[in-house]
Amino acid sequence: MEARDRIRRWRLILGSESQSRFGQMGDTGLTREQDMMDRALAAIYNRTESGGFSYAGSGAGQGPSNPQITRWLGDVRSLFGQDLVTVIQSDAVNRCGLKQLLFEPELLDHLEPDVNLAATLMVLKEQIPKRSKESVRRFIRKIVEEINRLLEQDIRRAVTASVNKRRHSPIPSAAALDYKTTIARNLKNYDPALGTIVPEHYYFFDRTSTTAANKWTVILDIDQSGSMGQSVIYSSVMSCILASMASLRTRVVAFDTNIVDLTEKCEDPVELLFGFQLGGGTNIEQSVAYCERYVENPAKTLFFLISDLEEGGNRAGLLRRLEEMKGSGVTVVCLLALADGGKPYYDGQMAQRIAGLGIPCFACNPQMLPRLLERAFSGQDLGAFAKEFEKRKM
Secondary structure (H helix, E strand, O other): OOHHHHHHHHHHHOOOHHHHHHHOOOOOOOOOOHHHEEEEEHHHHHHHHHHHOOOOOOOOOOEOOOEHHHHHHHHHHHHOOOHHHHHHHHHHHHHOOOOHHOHHHHHHHHOOHHHHHHHHHHOOOOOOOOHHHHHHHHHHHHHHHHHHHHHHHHHHHHOOOEEEEEEEEEEHHHHOOOHHHHHHHHHHEEOOOOOOOOOOOEEEEEEEOOHHHHEEEEEEEEEEHHHHHHHHHHHHHHHHHHOOOOOOOEEEEEEEOEEHHHHHHHOOOHHHHHHOOOOOOEOOOHHHHHHHOOOOHHHOOOOOOEEEOOOOOOOHHHHHEEEHHHHOOOOOEEEEEOOOOOOOEOOOOHHHHHHHOOEEEEEEOOOHHHHHHHHHOOOOOOOHHHHHHHHHHH
């Protein structure tokens, strides 16, 4: 990169106040596109600029919507990559008093899908005026569809490919083919002319039965306290994907200091999301006690506690219930809250005590959920999976 280009980039970073100093280094005038970038950034990062928005302050959103905002959003989306767009939008909300203006229908329709903004909307949903409710739903649905595209195929594949690798079945299934055994037992049938093995017999793992007696039950116990916005969004999509699979029974429970069973809303992830009431306190022990009623066959039950573990109820009681649940044969997993773009947020002391019970307790990004499910359904060691995942993050 040439020196002039470096200077121009620093000029963009430091703002128009630095122009006179950079001017002393020679001709460092911005290009037309850079000038547009400079004005777009100044609107939120330099509030003294004449080009700044006129909606700052406590009166934001009291009058009619400002057409400058829509034009500004259009400029930002055309000038910057999507990753930067979401950062700039988030900063605009925090710096420029946009929380009320987020509820303007025309503004929401121009916003780039972003989990952070969706979480903010979910927290503030009770304040959304009637005229903006459909726009909020459309915005939330865009997020849901994006996450669904990311997860659905892999989650379905993880569940349907779950097999019992301790025994074989005469029923052929491409997804359950035991490649290692098939190759090992057919090495004698290697054909030099073809340069390949011609198997006489194929070996298939015994697929997990989908009869009523052998169905897995998946229970998602989801914290709906204020810090759980992002995790609730991902959990809702995951819940709806699992609930749509006939081979599973899925229960979805939300809790703060109260408990709400949201299982009946699992047909639509947006409706499920709007069933959450983000912002309350936390009584995890009470919720785990409620979920115990759905454990019919412990060996075929997968229990997810999705929480920041900021227990406001009986901490000792929570640990005792989780230990008893695990001891009965239930596969128990604690997924820690995600916040601020995927960073874990949780009570470290409580997480350590739960992990000490032999219960995997870690912050799992959404892309890893299919692998987690596949290991759980096939009886693999989830503690080793959690350690492997934590090592990858280091």
